Structure formats: C-alpha cells, structure tokens
Amino acid sequence: MAGSENQKFCLQEVLDSFQLCLSPNKEVYVEHYVAGWRGLVKFLNSLGSVFGFISKDAVSKIQILVNFLNSENGSQYATVQSMVKFELDNKLVDVDKKGICPESGCRTLLRLHRALRWLELFLECLRTSKEDDKTSVMCREAYNESLAQHHPWVVRKAAGMAFFALPGRPTFFEVMNVGPPEQVVAILGKAVPLISEVYLITEELYLKHNLLDLP
C-alpha cells in the first residue's frame, strides 16, 4: 500500500526538490534537479498515455544524468556548475558541433533546462488563471513562447495534438494533490519563483560558456 501511495504525484514534492536544488552559494544540485523532473514526469504520467512520448523523452534524459551521477566521475556531476567545468575541461561537449559527444551531460541538461522555462511560464499562467480558463490554451501559449522554438515541425505538431488531451483546470488541480484550489495556488506561488531562480542561474552559466546552442 505504502508503495502505491509513493507513486502518487504531489506538487509539494516537486516544490521540495526545487527548494533543495540550490546550494548556499547558488549552485544547482543535479541530484535534486533530476528529482524535480522525476516528480513532474509522475504528474505527466498520471494525466494519461497520450503524453507517453513526452514523458519517455524526459525519462531518458533524466536517466542519462543519473548514469553520470552514478559513474566513477559522479562527484564531478554534483552541481550543474561542476558538470559544465568537468565536461568542458575534458572536451566532453560538442562545442564545435562535431557530434562526437551526443549524450553529454551539458547537452542533456540543456533540453530539460529549456523545458523548465516552459514549466515556469505554464505554472505562472495556471497560478493566475480563472476557474474556466483552458489548460490547453495556457500550455500552448507557454510552449510557443519557449520550447517550441527549439523543436522541429513534427515535434511541435505532436505536442500541439497532445495539448488537446489535457484535462480542465479543476481536474488538473486535483491531480496536483495538495488540497483545495487556494492551496494549489499558494504552492504555485512558492514554486514558480524557485523554478525561475534555478532557470536563471543555469541560463547565465550556459550563456557564459556559450553552451545555449549545443546540438
């Protein structure tokens, strides 16, 4: 029983992970970053199998990062900052777009990082939405403003179709599993600034090292 309870999504868990993400000197812990995404994937899975192709991609990226964390170089992957330094110092990143390191930690995390911007926009929209606002519209607008710019036509098309299958705002809030709508809004009010801070720190780091266009 306890096991199946663990499988149930709870928005609080995601908030906790992103809270743990930042070190005192504002470095981003990969372990908690990945845990935050795990929670989000759980949420996505509980919305139905139409989203399977999205969660599958997220899971495979999470797994690549977990494998680095568990490898003999694991300690180099403790934070996004140490990962970037380690991979750049050891020429493990396709900075000159040669395609030699297609699964580097840097390019893998960049995909999740871009998705985090979508999440920030979407959750902020959700937080300030009214009862009969459409989640699919909020989701599409957030997507078009962020992730879509990095996706080819066929992925944009598939994502657009999937958005139609999103449940309405009341069901969405219920699945978040933290209590009545006011409580969801309150937790979103804490989660969005945190996600935004993690996003900004990563964005600045990637910008500084010219990593924002990694293939």
Ligand code: 1PZ
């Ligand atoms: C709640 C509604 C969920 C909508 C999610 C909106 C994002 C749509 C993303 C569509 C992704 C389609 C699957 C594959 C995409 C990959 O090609 C890209 C690039 O990776 P590459 O091919 O370069 O290795 N992958 C991504 O952009 C990462 C996408 C992760 C999306 C995670 C969404 C988690 C949702 C959490 C729900 C609250």
